[in-house]
Amino acid sequence: xxxxxxxxIAGAGVFMTGLAGTLGRAHLFWKVLGVNxxxxxxFLLLLAxxxxxxxxxxxxxxxxxxxxxxxxxxxxxxxxLGMALRVAVRSGGPYLSEDMPxxxxxxTESVGSxxxxxxxxxxxxxx
Amino acid sequence: MTSVLSVVFxxxxxxxxxxxxxxxxxxxxxxxxxxxxxxxxxxxxxxLVVGLMLQxxxxxxxxxxxxTWFLVVVAAATxxxxxxxxxxxxxxxxxxxxxxxRD
Amino acid sequence: xTQLVWALDASVAVLLVTLVARAMLTRDLFEASVLFxxxxxxxxxxxxxLGAPDVALAEAALGAGVTGxxxxxxxxxxARTQRHGVDEGPGSRPGPLRLLSIGATAVLxxxxxxxxxxVPVREAILAEAVNENLGRTGVSxxxxxxxxxxxxxxxxxxxCALVVAMVAVWSLDRGSRTFARDPExxxxxxxxxxxxxxxxxxxxxxxVYLVWSGSHAAGGAFQGAALLAGVGVLLTASGLIRxxxxxxxxxxxxxxxxxxxxxxxxxxxxxxxxxxLAYPEGQGYPIMILVEGVLTLSIAVILLELxxxxxxxxxxxxxxxxxxPTGDPLGRTLTLxxxxxxxxxxxx
Numbered sequence: 202x203x204x205x206x207x208x209x210i211a212g213a214g215v216f217m218t219g220l221a222g223t224l225g226r227a228h229l230f231w232k233v234l235g236v237n238x239x240x241x242x243x244f245l246l247l248l249a250x251x252x253x254x255x256x257x258x259x260x261x262x263x264x265x266x267x268x269x270x271x272x273x274x275x276x277x278x279x280x281x282l283g284m285a286l287r288v289a290v291r292s293g294g295p296y297l298s299e300d301m302p303x304x305x306x307x308x309t310e311s312v313g314s315x316x317x318x319x320x321x322x323x324x325x326x327x328x
Numbered sequence: 329m330t331s332v333l334s335v336v337f338x339x340x341x342x343x344x345x346x347x348x349x350x351x352x353x354x355x356x357x358x359x360x361x362x363x364x365x366x367x368x369x370x371x372x373x374x375x376l377v378v379g380l381m382l383q384x385x386x387x388x389x390x391x392x393x394x395x396t397w398f399l400v401v402v403a404a405a406t407x408x409x410x411x412x413x414x415x416x417x418x419x420x421x422x423x424x425x426x427x428x429x430r431d
Numbered sequence: 432x433t434q435l436v437w438a439l440d441a442s443v444a445v446l447l448v449t450l451v452a453r454a455m456l457t458r459d460l461f462e463a464s465v466l467f468x469x470x471x472x473x474x475x476x477x478x479x480x481l482g483a484p485d486v487a488l489a490e491a492a493l494g495a496g497v498t499g500x501x502x503x504x505x506x507x508x509x510a511r512t513q514r515h516g517v518d519e520g521p522g523s524r525p526g527p528l529r530l531l532s533i534g535a536t537a538v539l540x541x542x543x544x545x546x547x548x549x550v551p552v553r554e555a556i557l558a559e560a561v562n563e564n565l566g567r568t569g570v571s572x573x574x575x576x577x578x579x580x581x582x583x584x585x586x587x588x589x590x591c592a593l594v595v596a597m598v599a600v601w602s603l604d605r606g607s608r609t610f611a612r613d614p615e616x617x618x619x620x621x622x623x624x625x626x627x628x629x630x631x632x633x634x635x636x637x638x639v640y641l642v643w644s645g646s647h648a649a650g651g652a653f654q655g656a657a658l659l660a661g662v663g664v665l666l667t668a669s670g671l672i673r674x675x676x677x678x679x680x681x682x683x684x685x686x687x688x689x690x691x692x693x694x695x696x697x698x699x700x701x702x703x704x705x706x707x708l709a710y711p712e713g714q715g716y717p718i719m720i721l722v723e724g725v726l727t728l729s730i731a732v733i734l735l736e737l738x739x740x741x742x743x744x745x746x747x748x749x750x751x752x753x754x755x756p757t758g759d760p761l762g763r764t765l766t767l768x769x770x771x772x773x774x775x776x777x778x779x
Contacts, residue, residue, distance in 0.1 A: 224536075277596065
């Protein structure tokens with residue numbers, strides 16, 4: 202197995218772990234982290250899958266693309282973390298409102314019960 | 329002759345890094361870990377730099393290595409101080425006397 | 432010997448995936464931030480192994496350095512203001528939905544691997560085209576030739592994205608309460624001050640060297656800018672300069688200057704070559720050096736502003752008098768709009 206194939210597998214693995222974490226974790230900080238890892242995984246795929254000039258290094262066009270990608274990822278991470286902090290300041294915790302600790306418990310507790318009107322309580326209509 | 333000496337220094341540097349990492353994993357509190365890590369890593373970096381300087385290279389590259397080593401040592405010492413000061417301010421008490429490793 | 436090198440590549444690849452898995456599974460914010468920095472440095476090593484030294488420099492400076500510092504900063508704010516240093520939340524979504532999402536991502540990853548490994552690598556067509564035409568740009572580093580010469584349009588929009596991010600971050604209230612205080616209050620640690628006094632001149636010279644060396648060896652504007660941003664962070668954290676208020680006029684001018692110059696240069700070459708950003712033959716080098724230099728300063732200021740959050744003290748700007756310091760223009764606008772909409776709905 203060539204070294205490039207090793208890094209292709211690593212890149213796909215990093216991307217997959219980042220994506221699974223972004224979807225799975227409710228904490229906004231980890232969502233931003235996961236998106237960052239996904240980006241790094243894609244960069245690995247781009248450069249590990251690129252043709253190489255023997256003796257000179259990797260193809261310069263993907264290198265330039267990855268450089269641009271790293272810079273934009275940094276800026277996007279700054280904005281994402283800033284928004285996560287803003288959500289935390291305004292709503293008391295770094296979670297989206299449906300993921301706040303306690304909201305999920307209220308939902309699962311009331312799912313099995315029905316109130317007098319015969320309606321199942323929904324998140325928008327607590328009872 | 330120089331290549332044998334270079335390999336000896338590089339191996340010694342790697343050994344010190346491993347020793348520092350073992351200290352990081354086994355010591356009971358922040359201060360002990362900082363102590364082990366900073367001391368061992370600085371020594372390890374010094375050994376690595378000496379080993380690399382013994383490799384055939386232009387003199388400009390060797391001077392760059394010395395400059396790199398100097399910056400790494402200064403930065404590591406400052407970071408160690410800052411971490412220890414921050415731990416002290418948070419109220420982390422150093423573990424005194426006999427202790428057993430965490431496992 | 433090649434077995435040892437292969438073993439190095441294999442351990443780096445395994446380390447990359449392990450660090451990501453560990454970072455995404457932990458519940459401690461600090462641990463995740465530190466693991467991210469370690470991942471960035473390991474990735475830098477991987478770039479060197481893949482023959483991309485420019486990308487390795489940028490990853491170490493920006494990916495591990497600036498982004499890692501951003502995560503640590505966010506952790507510090509969360510832990511201090513909200514006591515959320517640890518994720519106490521619900522964790523992953525329960526049951527079948529989690530298995531389904533993991534299964535889907537595993538299928539996607541396998542497909543990616545199959546595509547990249549199975550398809551035979553064609554000849555380096557683009558690289559040959561770049562090498563043939565590199566002489567026309569005036570630089571000898573092909574990556575810089577691509578970034579600032581052949582694909583300068585992409586770099587222009589990249590700087591646009593940076594400026595937009597800076598403005599967006601300014602409009603957020605991230606919960607910082609450190610108004611621009613007297614520097615004497617912040618100068619409390621002599622060791623940090625000594626380090627700063629020692630490192631700042633060295634780092635400044637190194638940053639200029641990195642920008643200049645991008646024309647013939649690994650380097651470039653972004654790497655130098657990241658180093659300069661680090662210098663700015665050191666100076667502010669050690670208290671040697673007064674923290675610059677976010678959105679101060681000088682900062683705004685410096686931040687936009689690089690983008691403005693880029694656009695002006697792009698338009699100014701049109702009478703000669705008829706196309707936006709098409710440098711005249713052989714004139715590429717002085718134009719690129721000029722644009723790169725100003726761009727470095729600009730991007731350094733942008734990165735610094737993304738990192739530091741010093742809202743203007745209410746007493747400083749009379750227009751902010753009477754404004755609740757926890758509010759922000761965007762939030763108040765949205766609340767006002769919501770009230771208006773609710774009012775009109777009630778009237779109907």
